[in-house]
Amino acid sequence: MTVTTDDVLLVHGGTPLEGEIRVRGAKNLVPKAMVAALLGSEPSRLRNVPDIRDVRVVRGLLQLHGVTVRGGEEEAELVLDPSHVESANVADIDAHAGSSRIPILFCGPLLHRLGHAFIPGLGGCDIGGRPIDFHFDVLRKFGATIEKRPEGQYLEAPQRLRGTKIQLPFPSVGATEQVLLTAVLAEGVTELSNAAVEPEIEDLICVLQKMGAMISMDTDRTIRITGVDRLGGYNHRALPDRLEAASWACAALATEGSVYVRGASQREMMTFLNTYRKVGGQFEIDDHGIRFWHPGGPLKAIALETDVHPGFQTDWQQPLVVALTQASGLSIVHETVYESRLGFTEALNQMGAHIQLYRECLGGTPCRFGQRNFLHSAVVSGPTKLQGADLVIPDLRGGFSYLIAALAAQGTSRVHGIELINRGYENFMEKLPALGAKVELP
Numbered sequence: 001m002t003v004t005t006d007d008v009l010l011v012h013g014g015t016p017l018e019g020e021i022r023v024r025g026a027k028n029l030v031p032k033a034m035v036a037a038l039l040g041s042e043p044s045r046l047r048n049v050p051d052i053r054d055v056r057v058v059r060g061l062l063q064l065h066g067v068t069v070r071g072g073e074e075e076a077e078l079v080l081d082p083s084h085v086e087s088a089n090v091a092d093i094d095a096h097a098g099s100s101r102i103p104i105l106f107c108g109p110l111l112h113r114l115g116h117a118f119i120p121g122l123g124g125c126d127i128g129g130r131p132i133d134f135h136f137d138v139l140r141k142f143g144a145t146i147e148k149r150p151e152g153q154y155l156e157a158p159q160r161l162r163g164t165k166i167q168l169p170f171p172s173v174g175a176t177e178q179v180l181l182t183a184v185l186a187e188g189v190t191e192l193s194n195a196a197v198e199p200e201i202e203d204l205i206c207v208l209q210k211m212g213a214m215i216s217m218d219t220d221r222t223i224r225i226t227g228v229d230r231l232g233g234y235n236h237r238a239l240p241d242r243l244e245a246a247s248w249a250c251a252a253l254a255t256e257g258s259v260y261v262r263g264a265s266q267r268e269m270m271t272f273l274n275t276y277r278k279v280g281g282q283f284e285i286d287d288h289g290i291r292f293w294h295p296g297g298p299l300k301a302i303a304l305e306t307d308v309h310p311g312f313q314t315d316w317q318q319p320l321v322v323a324l325t326q327a328s329g330l331s332i333v334h335e336t337v338y339e340s341r342l343g344f345t346e347a348l349n350q351m352g353a354h355i356q357l358y359r360e361c362l363g364g365t366p367c368r369f370g371q372r373n374f375l376h377s378a379v380v381s382g383p384t385k386l387q388g389a390d391l392v393i394p395d396l397r398g399g400f401s402y403l404i405a406a407l408a409a410q411g412t413s414r415v416h417g418i419e420l421i422n423r424g425y426e427n428f429m430e431k432l433p434a435l436g437a438k439v440e441l442p
């Protein structure tokens with residue numbers, strides 16, 4: 001990884017985080033709702049949009065495809081007008097290669113509108129192989145053809161895409177969204193089984209329904225979509241970012257502080273809240289947010305298994321592991337969604353944590369990774385005193401976890417690669433000092 005000095009944050013640890021911050025719309029919904037606007041024949045309004053890099057990347061991609069994107073009347077509102085997509089002269093799409101995972105979701109909307117699509121190489125966090133085979137299998141079932149080219153994938157729809165029956169091998173969030181964004185304008189009915197049902201997917205379904213789509217969700221992970229001929233625009237307030245909210249909750253716990261997260265919502269965080277309580281963290285919910293705090297005394301070790309919704313979300317795992325280094329006893333963490341999401345613990349060990357990784361499934365449920373030699377289980381023994389260190393951010397949540405560890409540690413840490421955190425945490429450089437964190441740019 002290339003590290004530049006202007007991408008470094010000095011963190012002087014040992015001060016509890018105290019105060020209030022606000023979370024806006026979810027990183028894992030907002031960019032997809034923006035892509036959905038491409039399906040409409042009228043402008044859409046998206047509210048509660050965070051100023052994060054993944055949103056800026058998708059804004060750039062949409063503009064490249066002829067969508068006019070401007071601020072709305074409300075603060076944090078975007079108005080997306082797709083009237084000129086057909087006449088857009090798409091150039092320089094390669095500049096977006098590696099920026100995020102969202103370009104793959106342009107396939108369905110572009111195939112419907114233009115009959116073809118070009119998808120550059122994808123980015124996103126390096127936490128596993130992250131193949132896109134389900135996406136392409138799904139698109140072929142709708143009738144698309146796909147040609148791999150050195151600079152990306154070229155897709156064509158020789159005729160109108162047709163609804164189909166699909167069973168996902170794993171409830172993939174991205175592949176479920178791919179099906180939704182493609183099926184809504186396809187001819188006939190699509191039945192998707194083993195779908196992901198994360199809150200951000202439900203919110204995307206709400207967006208599509210507002211546009212005129214016909215979608216029903218059964219309790220057994222089956223989603224049925226009846227294609228329509230035309231979709232309008234939407235006016236939607238994005239659901240709050242439950243992942244960012246949980247990150248601040250873990251920061252409060254690990255630094256023995258108290259943080260009110262304005263905008264956090266209980267419904268999407270129930271599983272996290274139960275786990276937080278098991279560890280010994282406390283929270284109080286009101287109509288506008290959730291206050292999270294460390295009540296004093298020892299935290300409790302727990303057994304934790306990540307899973308698809310409604311299980312414990314994998315993106316909550318890394319920040320919580322930092323808090324578990326402060327719990328008394330042995331915590332067991334079994335990561336079942338991404339095969340390489342525990343590598344970030346090596347740096348925590350350099351700070352004084354005791355975390356041992358295992359290839360076996362240490363949770364109650366054997367997962368896809370047990371037989372495949374991946375270090376995907378961890379035993380965290382605590383409590384351990386953390387010391388400041390030189391840290392290089394490996395991925396988005398791992399990066400925020402390093403900030404938490406540096407804030408909880410004695411002494412000063414140099415955290416390299418902080419720009420990556422802007423992908424998913426709005427204004428974190430302002431939020432940290434607002435909570436009393438002693439941070440400075442060198």
Ligand SMILES: CC(=O)N[C@H]1[C@@H](OP(=O)(O)OP(=O)(O)OC[C@H]2O[C@@H](n3ccc(=O)[nH]c3=O)[C@H](O)[C@@H]2O)O[C@H](CO)[C@@H](O)[C@@H]1O
Pocket residue numbers: 027028029101128129130131132133134135170171172173174175196198314315337338339
């Ligand atoms: C932008 C966004 O919303 N990112 C989220 C999304 O990622 P993303 O949509 O990429 O994650 P998926 O749910 O698709 O991935 C889950 C698992 O399925 C596998 N898989 C996925 C697609 C595929 O074609 N083939 C395949 O094997 C992946 O390698 C992984 O092991 O859901 C993840 C799981 O909740 C979250 O951690 C990410 O924050």
Ligand SMILES: C=C(OP(=O)(O)O)C(=O)O
Pocket residue numbers: 027100101123124125126127243315396397424
């Ligand atoms: C894994 C994540 O995101 P992405 O899919 O965008 O890499 C994340 O938000 O933790």
